[in-house]
Amino acid sequence: MDNQFHLDDTVAVVTGASGTLGPIWVGALLDAGARVFALDLERATVSPGLQSLLDRYSQATHSTGAPRLRLHHADVMDRDSLVVAQAACVGTMGVASVLVNNAGIDQPASTDCAVSYRMEDVPMDVSRAILEVNTLGTFQVSQVFGGEMVKARRGSIINIGSLYASVSPDLRLYDHMNLDPPFLKPPAYGASKAAVVNLTRYLATAWGPYGVRVNTLSPGGVLGAQDPEFQRKFNDRVPLGRMAEAADLTGPLRFLASDASAYVTGTELRVDGGFTAW
Numbered sequence: 001m002d003n004q005f006h007l008d009d010t011v012a013v014v015t016g017a018s019g020t021l022g023p024i025w026v027g028a029l030l031d032a033g034a035r036v037f038a039l040d041l042e043r044a045t046v047s048p049g050l051q052s053l054l055d056r057y058s059q060a061t062h063s064t065g066a067p068r069l070r071l072h073h074a075d076v077m078d079r080d081s082l083v084v085a086q087a088a089c090v091g092t093m094g095v096a097s098v099l100v101n102n103a104g105i106d107q108p109a110s111t112d113c114a115v116s117y118r119m120e121d122v123p124m125d126v127s128r129a130i131l132e133v134n135t136l137g138t139f140q141v142s143q144v145f146g147g148e149m150v151k152a153r154r155g156s157i158i159n160i161g162s163l164y165a166s167v168s169p170d171l172r173l174y175d176h177m178n179l180d181p182p183f184l185k186p187p188a189y190g191a192s193k194a195a196v197v198n199l200t201r202y203l204a205t206a207w208g209p210y211g212v213r214v215n216t217l218s219p220g221g222v223l224g225a226q227d228p229e230f231q232r233k234f235n236d237r238v239p240l241g242r243m244a245e246a247a248d249l250t251g252p253l254r255f256l257a258s259d260a261s262a263y264v265t266g267t268e269l270r271v272d273g274g275f276t277a278w
C-alpha cells in the first residue's frame with residue numbers, strides 16, 4: 001500500500017523553529033522525508049532540540065542535491081524579511097508546499113515569570129504584541145508562502161492553535177503559585193488563537209479551489225518545565241490523564257502535512273487529550 005504519510009517531494013517551512021515545539025514539527029517533517037526551511041528571529045536562542053537536528057541534517061542532501069535542513073532568520077511581522085526568506089527557500093530547496101505557522105507569543109505558567117497583572121491592568125502593548133504575532137503574523141506568513149502555493153496549485157498550511165482557542169484558561173491551575181497579583185494567562189492569547197481558527201477557515205475556502213489546504217492543529221498543554229503541582233492539577237483536568245509529549249504531536253502534524261489528509265481542509269484538529277471535551 002502507498003504510504004500516504006510520506007513527504008519525500010516536499011519542501012516545508014516552519015516558523016518559530018527555535019522554540020519548544022518548533023523542533024518537534026521540524027523533526028517530524030524530516031523523519032517523513034521532507035526538506036525543511038526553518039525560520040526564527042535572529043535574536044532567538046537555538047534550542048538544544050533544534051541544534052541537534054541542525055547537527056544531524058545540515059550537511060545531508062536530498063536526491064535533488066538540495067539540503068535537508070536550513071535555519072534562516074525572519075520576523076513574521078516584517079514583510080521584507082519574509083519575502084527574502086521565501087526567495088532563499090526557493091533558491092536552496094524549491095517552492096514550499098507545506099507551511100507550519102508555529103511562531104507565537106505566550107506567557108508560560110511559571111513562578112519566575114517576570115511580570116503578572118490584574119485583569120484590569122494588563123497593558124495594551126502586551127496584548128497587542130500577542131495578537132499581532134500570533135494572528136497577524138500567521139496571516140502574513142501565509143500570504144507570502146501561500147501565494148506561491150496557490151500558483152503551484154499545491155499546498156498544506158498548518159496553523160498552530162491552542163486548547164485556549166476553544167476554552168478559557170482555568171485560573172485555579174495557577175492559584176498555588178502565590179504570586180501577587182496572581183498569575184494570569186494573557187487574555188489576548190486565547191483570543192489570538194481563536195482568531196487563528198477562523199482565519200484558517202477563511203484561507204481554506206479562498207484557496208481550496210487552488211489545491212491549497214489550510215487547517216489548525218491545536219495542542220493541549222505540552223509537558224515541559226512546569227512545576228509538579230501545576231502538572232498534577234493539569235493532569236486532573238485531562239480525560240487522558242496527562243500532558244502532551246512530543247510523540248503525541250508528530251503523527252497529527254504528518255497527517256495534516258501529507259496526502260493522508262488530502263480531503264481535509266478548514267478544520268481544527270485538537271490534540272489535547274480531551275481537555276476541551278470537558
Ligand SMILES: NC(=O)c1ccc[n+]([C@@H]2O[C@H](COP(=O)([O-])OP(=O)(O)OC[C@H]3O[C@@H](n4cnc5c(N)ncnc54)[C@H](O)[C@@H]3O)[C@@H](O)[C@H]2O)c1
Nearest residue numbers: 016018019020021041044075076102103104162219221222
Ligand atoms: N508549549 C505548549 O504547551 C503549547 C500549547 C499549545 C499551543 N502552543 C503554541 O505552539 C507554538 C509554539 O509554542 P512554544 O511553546 O514552542 O513557544 P516558544 O516560545 O518556545 O517558541 C516560540 C518561537 O516563536 C518565535 N517567535 C516569536 N515571535 C516571532 C516573530 N515575530 N517572528 C518569528 N518568530 C517568532 C520565538 O523566537 C520562539 O522561537 C505557539 O504558537 C504556541 O502558542 C504551545
